[in-house]
Amino acid sequence: MSGSTVIFYLLAALTLVSGLLAVTTRMIFRAAIYLLFSLIGIAGLYFWLQYEFIAAVQIVVYVGGIVVLIIFSIFLTQQAGDELPRQKMGRQLFSALAAFCGLALVMLQLYKHDFIKTKNPAIDPGVANIGSQMLGVDDGGYALPFEVVSILLLAALIGCIVIALKSKPETK
Amino acid sequence: MEPGLYHLLFISAALFFTGVFGFFTRRNLVTMLMSVELILNSVNLNFIAFNKYLWPDKLDGVFFTIFIIAIAAAEAAVAIAIIINLYRSHQSIDVENAEDLKY
Numbered sequence: 001m002s003g004s005t006v007i008f009y010l011l012a013a014l015t016l017v018s019g020l021l022a023v024t025t026r027m028i029f030r031a032a033i034y035l036l037f038s039l040i041g042i043a044g045l046y047f048w049l050q051y052e053f054i055a056a057v058q059i060v061v062y063v064g065g066i067v068v069l070i071i072f073s074i075f076l077t078q079q080a081g082d083e084l085p086r087q088k089m090g091r092q093l094f095s096a097l098a099a100f101c102g103l104a105l106v107m108l109q110l111y112k113h114d115f116i117k118t119k120n121p122a123i124d125p126g127v128a129n130i131g132s133q134m135l136g137v138d139d140g141g142y143a144l145p146f147e148v149v150s151i152l153l154l155a156a157l158i159g160c161i162v163i164a165l166k167s168k169p170e171t172k
Numbered sequence: 173m174e175p176g177l178y179h180l181l182f183i184s185a186a187l188f189f190t191g192v193f194g195f196f197t198r199r200n201l202v203t204m205l206m207s208v209e210l211i212l213n214s215v216n217l218n219f220i221a222f223n224k225y226l227w228p229d230k231l232d233g234v235f236f237t238i239f240i241i242a243i244a245a246a247e248a249a250v251a252i253a254i255i256i257n258l259y260r261s262h263q264s265i266d267v268e269n270a271e272d273l274k275y
Contacts, residue, residue, distance in 0.1 A: 008175040008179070012183050015183060016190070019210055023190055023193055023198065023210070024194075031203055032206065035209065042187075042216070046220060049180075051220055054216075054238070057241055058216075062213070070202060073202055073255055077259045092197050095193050095196035096193060098192070106189075107185060110181055111178070115177060115226055118226065120229035123228070130234060130238075133235070134238075149243070153245075156247075159250055160249050160250055161253075164257055
């Protein structure tokens, strides 16, 4: 086994084990930390695939943004030391069964399917290519979705402020 | 065995169903949100894997991943605003206690 293969399996194990712990642990703060490690593992997989820009975006947005937001909301909404109440055994059992059956079905279909690779030469997924296609208005450009997403982010920003705003007591 | 497309697709599928399992079993809104993040990340990994191994001449998978990350960030922010508002009115973020719309 080459070093690259070993690193791949280490990253895969980190991602899957901490992802599994994040949904099964009963300490909510630990769940957030396990989620953090799972997201870092996925960023590592992007680095392993040599998509450095996506890996950087993943670390900045997920690890630096969303997980910090989740940890803040944990601190705002409950005592971090409390354990979550134990779930009913039947519900856990059936959820695990459903998830496992879904995984088995997907993997069965996947191994029966032959993927056909393109013959065209590969292009570099670097920042220069991504940027020029992202803002391109010709065929294959992504300028319109880019603008739509920017409107969506603005709407989400305003919506968050409106929803989480403390309503003022009625004054005469 | 040298890792390839199928290995990444297996990781992606396993992570997806881990998130589905968490979404089914958890009853706390913050932990349910964490499960949704896991599901979205597995989808991102899928897009990147297909882009890398099947269509390396295009960048469409990369763009889908970037847009999914942006939408996931917006979704997480709105969800947390709703959770904080719910906590203010109900003193709890358990979904079993948030059933005012049911009756």
